Amino acid sequence: MQPKAVILYSSGLDSSTCLAMAIRDGFAPYAISFAYGQRHGHELQVAKANAKRLGAVEHLVVEFDLRMMGGSALTADIDVPKEGVGNEIPVTYVPARNTIFLSFALGWAETLGASDIYIGVNALDYSGYPDCRPEYIAAFETMANLATKAGVEGGGGFHIHTPLIAMTKAEIIKAGVALGVDYGLTHSCYDPTPEGLSCGRCDSCRLRLKGFSEAGLSDPLPYAD
Amino acid sequence: MQPKAVILYSSGLDSSTCLAMAIRDGFAPYAISFAYGQRHGHELQVAKANAKRLGAVEHLVVEFDLRMMGGSALTADIDVPKEGVGNEIPVTYVPARNTIFLSFALGWAETLGASDIYIGVNALDYSGYPDCRPEYIAAFETMANLATKAGVEGGGGFHIHTPLIAMTKAEIIKAGVALGVDYGLTHSCYDPTPEGLSCGRCDSCRLRLKGFSEAGLSDPLPYAD
Numbered sequence: 001m002q003p004k005a006v007i008l009y010s011s012g013l014d015s016s017t018c019l020a021m022a023i024r025d026g027f028a029p030y031a032i033s034f035a036y037g038q039r040h041g042h043e044l045q046v047a048k049a050n051a052k053r054l055g056a057v058e059h060l061v062v063e064f065d066l067r068m069m070g071g072s073a074l075t076a077d078i079d080v081p082k083e084g085v086g087n088e089i090p091v092t093y094v095p096a097r098n099t100i101f102l103s104f105a106l107g108w109a110e111t112l113g114a115s116d117i118y119i120g121v122n123a124l125d126y127s128g129y130p131d132c133r134p135e136y137i138a139a140f141e142t143m144a145n146l147a148t149k150a151g152v153e154g155g156g157g158f159h160i161h162t163p164l165i166a167m168t169k170a171e172i173i174k175a176g177v178a179l180g181v182d183y184g185l186t187h188s189c190y191d192p193t194p195e196g197l198s199c200g201r202c203d204s205c206r207l208r209l210k211g212f213s214e215a216g217l218s219d220p221l222p223y224a225d
Numbered sequence: 226m227q228p229k230a231v232i233l234y235s236s237g238l239d240s241s242t243c244l245a246m247a248i249r250d251g252f253a254p255y256a257i258s259f260a261y262g263q264r265h266g267h268e269l270q271v272a273k274a275n276a277k278r279l280g281a282v283e284h285l286v287v288e289f290d291l292r293m294m295g296g297s298a299l300t301a302d303i304d305v306p307k308e309g310v311g312n313e314i315p316v317t318y319v320p321a322r323n324t325i326f327l328s329f330a331l332g333w334a335e336t337l338g339a340s341d342i343y344i345g346v347n348a349l350d351y352s353g354y355p356d357c358r359p360e361y362i363a364a365f366e367t368m369a370n371l372a373t374k375a376g377v378e379g380g381g382g383f384h385i386h387t388p389l390i391a392m393t394k395a396e397i398i399k400a401g402v403a404l405g406v407d408y409g410l411t412h413s414c415y416d417p418t419p420e421g422l423s424c425g426r427c428d429s430c431r432l433r434l435k436g437f438s439e440a441g442l443s444d445p446l447p448y449a450d
């Protein structure tokens with residue numbers, strides 16, 4: 001039987017490419033998304049519509065509300081910055097977000113009998129979030145193998161795959177295109193219009209557009225301006 | 226100003242004692258509980274009723290549903306064992322539960338500006354869960370300090386306190402009584418009656434009753450039989 005892998009899937013460019021890479025690596029992909037009260041809830045509609053079109057065997061949406069904790073422009077009433085990508089950890093940082101996401105992925109993986117988790121973090125063209133760095137991922141993997149019945153009793157334990165971690169956005173896009181990813185089925189914007197058009201100016205849009213530009217490709221998504 | 230600490234609080238004997246210990250240690254305690262679809266949802270009613278009576282400054286209940294993942298007698302349709310505490314990891318183990326709980330506690334702590342998290346895990350009189358062991362807690366702390374803005378930019382980083390980890394249940398109860406904990410305001414049973422009476426036969430009740438017996442005290446809670 002084909003081994004299973006859990007893929008953290010937000011409908012974004014990175015996680016959609018990750019899903020294609022898990023398939024390339026021989027796994028049956030189980031996509032997990034999170035409804036956490038993000039202002040860009042549009043990404044969940046895109047995720048629900050497209051997870052299986054991108055090849056997911058199952059798509060699980062876990063719901064909780066990080067707004068009650070506040071502390072981020074993505075979940076609290078703070079404006080999303082549009083001035084370009086800076087050098088400091090920006091206000092769009094959500095406290096412990098990837099840790100919460102990976103913890104649910106770990107629980108689902110253990111239940112499914114999967115040993116492999118894919119997360120599309122990237123330490124090059126990124127927003128400076130601490131929970132996107134390789135040393136963080138390595139520490140999560142160590143912790144996961146001490147936390148779980150499967151990690152303690154199992155064979156090789158859990159492995160957190162980060163195939164994008166050392167790639168530029170342009171390289172990710174070129175790799176995804178080679179794997180047949182339709183980037184028209186993805187969504188990256190932190191602050192889309194009510195109709196779901198990308199703003200083109202938030203960090204996430206800027207990084208995406210720069211990636212397509214550097215890859216010499218055009219983004220199939222429509223933008224507001 | 227008094228430093229804040231986040232306390233994982235289930236209304237149980239251990240976490241209620243932990244809350245009292247955080248107060249003893251000079252912290253303003255912020256209690257966090259989880260509505261995760263557990264069959265013993267009664268514990269949440271007890272938690273909501275008693276968190277502030279036990280001294281919590283705030284009480285946050287985070288809601289999500291682990292039932293969609295299944296895999297445990299506490300969340301799926303598997304019977305809670307009543308034959309006594311065994312030597313293997315029991316079916317009441319919930320995949321990645323403490324990791325999910327600690328991840329939310331970490332996010333809330335960072336938002337509150339707290340560096341301290343208390344969790345009432347115990348490696349002596351316990352059910353054999355891997356995520357109750359000191360090596361797991363140490364790995365989580367290491368990961369937490371790589372995951373967060375506060376961990377990366379802050380001073381001493383996060384500290385996960387496990388004041389009960391090397392105590393017997395009897396020692397925990399005696400320490401709690403010395404700190405003034407009213408154990409009539411706590412709840413431990415995995416499978417209470419519809420009226421909220423403890424079953425007296427699940428692992429959690431057995432460990433609790435054994436603890437009171439060894440402490441030479443009587444449990445103020447009513448039992449079904």
